[in-house]
Amino acid sequence: MPVNVAIVGPAGSGKTTLFHALTAGRGADGVGMVDIPDGRLTRLAEAVQPTKTTPAQVRVEDSPPGSRAQRVAFARQADVLLKVARCFGPEPDPVAELEEFALDLVLADLASVERRLDVVAKEARAGKKDAQAETEVLAAAKQHLNAGQQLRTLTLEPDQRAMLLGIFPVTLKPAVYVANAAEALLPGGGEPAAKVKKLADGEGAPSIALSARLEAELSELEPSEQAEMRAGYDIDESGLGRIARAVWEAGGLITYFTAGEPEVRACRLNGRAARRWQAAGRGA
Numbered sequence: 001m002p003v004n005v006a007i008v009g010p011a012g013s014g015k016t017t018l019f020h021a022l023t024a025g026r027g028a029d030g031v032g033m034v035d036i037p038d039g040r041l042t043r044l045a046e047a048v049q050p051t052k053t054t055p056a057q058v059r060v061e062d063s064p065p066g067s068r069a070q071r072v073a074f075a076r077q078a079d080v081l082l083k084v085a086r087c088f089g090p091e092p093d094p095v096a097e098l099e100e101f102a103l104d105l106v107l108a109d110l111a112s113v114e115r116r117l118d119v120v121a122k123e124a125r126a127g128k129k130d131a132q133a134e135t136e137v138l139a140a141a142k143q144h145l146n147a148g149q150q151l152r153t154l155t156l157e158p159d160q161r162a163m164l165l166g167i168f169p170v171t172l173k174p175a176v177y178v179a180n181a182a183e184a185l186l187p188g189g190g191e192p193a194a195k196v197k198k199l200a201d202g203e204g205a206p207s208i209a210l211s212a213r214l215e216a217e218l219s220e221l222e223p224s225e226q227a228e229m230r231a232g233y234d235i236d237e238s239g240l241g242r243i244a245r246a247v248w249e250a251g252g253l254i255t256y257f258t259a260g261e262p263e264v265r266a267c268r269l270n271g272r273a274a275r276r277w278q279a280a281g282r283g284a
């Protein structure tokens with residue numbers, strides 16, 4: 001199963017434009033596969049000279065239009081949220097827009113926590129083991145959500161985290177922020193992008209500034225024309241690559257390589273397999 005990345009965020013922030021840029025126009029019906037650039041794979045391929053080189057990939061999906069409930073449901077099925085903020089156009093206020101968007105997710109999690117608390121209260125009365133511990137973590141989650149905070153920023157022990165996962169909380173999913181900046185403010189993205197970075201830093205999440213519209217246009221050009229235009233904007237090709245790597249890392253994934261004729265391939269490990277791999281001192 002590939003890692004599912006959902007492009008989410010306020011309306012008009014450039015989600016569909018970013019989807020086209022990331023998939024270089026090859027996505028269909030809002031779904032596309034995106035390669036994860038990796039210098040190690042390139043070096044391996046140079047050494048082995050295989051007939052085929054297969055990079056690791058993630059599956060990226062654009063937000064379909066829909067109601068607030070549908071937006072929450074869409075985010076819920078993802079492994080990683082790619083949150084796009086509007087840092088271009090008239091009076092960009094990316095932080096307010098991101099917070100408004102996050103509120104729907106917070107309220108959805110609050111409803112799930114409250115439903116689960118009812119169930120666990122009954123289990124506690126029936127003397128079920130662990131019900132007390134679960135009640136405590138749910139109560140802490142409820143307080144955090146009631147304060148408008150996402151569960152991503154709640155400090156949790158691994159076993160508490162595992163208990164919370166039972167309610168499929170959407171605000172606990174790893175997030176990567178994209179400050180979709182005005183072309184004139186590239187490469188850094190200026191003040192609006194700085195605000196997005198501050199918000200992301202507060203959640204321990206990565207944030208990347210680029211112009212989705214410019215990247216989508218560039219993706220349609222020949223490499224030589226691309227390079228020329230990038231130089232004009234003082235940007236390199238790393239923006240989309242950094243997004244791809246950030247969502248890969250946010251998904252807690254580990255890359256391993258198989259090399260030989262006819263193919264050099266980057267694959268993913270996650271969950272228990274990844275922990276065993278790391279414990280054995282291998283992989284990165």
Ligand SMILES: Nc1nc2c(ncn2[C@@H]2O[C@H](COP(=O)(O)OP(=O)(O)O)[C@@H](O)[C@H]2O)c(=O)[nH]1
Nearest residue numbers: 011012013014015016017088181211212213214
């Ligand atoms: N100036 C500028 N406009 C953009 C950028 N990205 C998207 N837009 C424009 O913003 C509008 C909404 O973009 P869209 O991708 O449809 O947003 P969505 O509602 O989040 O999917 C469109 O008119 C885009 O051309 C950008 O990086 N710079």
Ligand SMILES: [Mg+2]
Nearest residue numbers: 015016017063
């Ligand atoms: Mg759209």
